[in-house]
Amino acid sequence: MKKWDVLIYDTTLRDGTQGEQINFSAEEKLRIAQKLDDVGFQYIEGGWPGSNPKDMRFFEMARGVTFQNARLAAFGSTRKAGLSVEDCPNIQALLKADTPVVTIFGKTWDLHVTEILGISLEENLSIIYESVNYLKSQGKEVIYDAEHFFDGYKNNPGYALKTIQSAFSAGADMVVPCDTNGGTLPWEVEESIKSIISLVPPDQLGIHAHNDCGLAVANSLSAVALGVRMVQGTVNGYGERCGNADLISIIGNVDIKMDKRCLPEPSIPYLTNLSRFVSDVANVPPVNTRPFVGRSAFAHKGGVHVAAILKNPVAYEHTDPAIVGNQRRVVVSDLSGKSNIEYKAKEFGIYLEKDNNVSKKIVQEIKKMEDQGYQFDAADGSLALLIKKAIGKFKEPFTLESFRVIDEKIKDKSYHSQATIKVSVGNEHEITAAEGNGPVHALDNALRKVLLKFYPQINEVHLVDFKVRILEGSEGTAAKVRVLLESRDKEEIWNTIGVSTNVIEASWQALVDSMQYKLSKGESRATAR
Numbered sequence: 467m468k469k470w471d472v473l474i475y476d477t478t479l480r481d482g483t484q485g486e487q488i489n490f491s492a493e494e495k496l497r498i499a500q501k502l503d504d505v506g507f508q509y510i511e512g513g514w515p516g517s518n519p520k521d522m523r524f525f526e527m528a529r530g531v532t533f534q535n536a537r538l539a540a541f542g543s544t545r546k547a548g549l550s551v552e553d554c555p556n557i558q559a560l561l562k563a564d565t566p567v568v569t570i571f572g573k574t575w576d577l578h579v580t581e582i583l584g585i586s587l588e589e590n591l592s593i594i595y596e597s598v599n600y601l602k603s604q605g606k607e608v609i610y611d612a613e614h615f616f617d618g619y620k621n622n623p624g625y626a627l628k629t630i631q632s633a634f635s636a637g638a639d640m641v642v643p644c645d646t647n648g649g650t651l652p653w654e655v656e657e658s659i660k661s662i663i664s665l666v667p668p669d670q671l672g673i674h675a676h677n678d679c680g681l682a683v684a685n686s687l688s689a690v691a692l693g694v695r696m697v698q699g700t701v702n703g704y705g706e707r708c709g710n711a712d713l714i715s716i717i718g719n720v721d722i723k724m725d726k727r728c729l730p731e732p733s734i735p736y737l738t739n740l741s742r743f744v745s746d747v748a749n750v751p752p753v754n755t756r757p758f759v760g761r762s763a764f765a766h767k768g769g770v771h772v773a774a775i776l777k778n779p780v781a782y783e784h785t786d787p788a789i790v791g792n793q794r795r796v797v798v799s800d801l802s803g804k805s806n807i808e809y810k811a812k813e814f815g816i817y818l819e820k821d822n823n824v825s826k827k828i829v830q831e832i833k834k835m836e837d838q839g840y841q842f843d844a845a846d847g848s849l850a851l852l853i854k855k856a857i858g859k860f861k862e863p864f865t866l867e868s869f870r871v872i873d874e875k876i877k878d879k880s881y882h883s884q885a886t887i888k889v890s891v892g893n894e895h896e897i898t899a900a901e902g903n904g905p906v907h908a909l910d911n912a913l914r915k916v917l918l919k920f921y922p923q924i925n926e927v928h929l930v931d932f933k934v935r936i937l938e939g940s941e942g943t944a945a946k947v948r949v950l951l952e953s954r955d956k957e958e959i960w961n962t963i964g965v966s967t968n969v970i971e972a973s974w975q976a977l978v979d980s981m982q983y984k985l986s987k988g989e990s991r992a993t994a995r
Contacts, residue, residue: 471726472690475509475609475672475698476502476713478744479524480541482704487750492524494747499528502701503536505740506730511539511569516559525563539567539609544597547585551600561604568601571611571644574629575618587625591632598636607639611674615643616650619658627665634666640696641666645685648678648708652688659692672696675711677703682711687719690726701744702756714741718758722785738791758790765795767843769803772796776805797843804829807853814850816859828856839937839946839965847953847960847983848976854986863985864917865890866978871905871970883908891920906932906973913977926955927984934969951976955984
């Protein structure tokens, strides 16, 4: 372990699961643990054995896994008051988990000792000492989490330090002061850590911070700057209340900004993948604005910003996104300038001449349409069509002559919709009808049915997502709505948009753009009947 400047201790599988909507099966916990080991994390806390059958099952399964980089830890509390360590079920469950590392927490704040546990301050010191000492005698690496240390230090600094000293003198391999309530400020962390360093070498100190004031990462980095060696946290900052310190951000800052080794160098580009992997297993949508790895972390919208990064990305990016496995994105909106359009056009395989006014005209059209409710940063498919149409690179593959939608509901029978569409393709006219479980579904089915006769590739298009948003609620049912469609074929995913006071009209616009985008990828048209 000496080769690492900072040790990463992951508690996603235990503390992370205390967050709302975060729940892992034992099998999912094992998958995540193996992923963390692959990336190079030094410690993985698997759960609290004895507290629930799932965690015990995880530890049983983990015995059959060889971890290449990480040491597995079981988590629990110090012995219960009035029980010996040999008779305490919490302590014995930790041993039964059969992990090389045991992490126990004890009371540091005198309020918790006297009011919550209802014991004397001296008895609490004995509980801490005996628990750590016993686990060490059983051959375990012992990490001691000093729960509520920073609040305890504010209230009674002398006693808080005594609890630290008790754990360390009992043989704790690592002592970790915890900001359990997440209410400590960075300079308060620094002051407290400096007082601990007089008792425990920084090489045997850690930090465990919660994010209730949005400072978990900042507090963790403040401790690292003072020489603290272990940082505890969770992937994506999952955890109780406002969460724990986000290890993704911590690793990015420690490795890239502070130039301290905490993971194998080849692992840093996998941070984005790791964040999304854990998000997928947790079935929680990724946060676009998550530092370093979020989809928006290196997204540029303002025209001035885009013009600058085209010359030198350092102007508006704190690091190269590729270092953490992310990528630069340029989005287009009413805040955009010509540089945004030229950048996006190049992404679409369209090259705009810089000495003409096409880009400027496209910018003006986008600003006008966004004022009406369009949102092109969320609809790349519609944006690509708009650009192609503006430069004359796209010919309308079909023209709507008319459509009609009929909805029917009879008593307790299921809802029924039917759509009839008439379109023109060149000099030919075609009319068809289709049914669906709603008006938009019926329209989609009818449009596909009529176009397939001319464009067989339409059969490759699949609707992935359909979102409707009311733009201005003060108009009630007469308000404008924005419809966003996500479509895919075997090659890519694209998004299209429609805006209208009529949800069916807005849906039609988005559907048409989706089909036209697909057809714009291959200009050849099948022979008409």
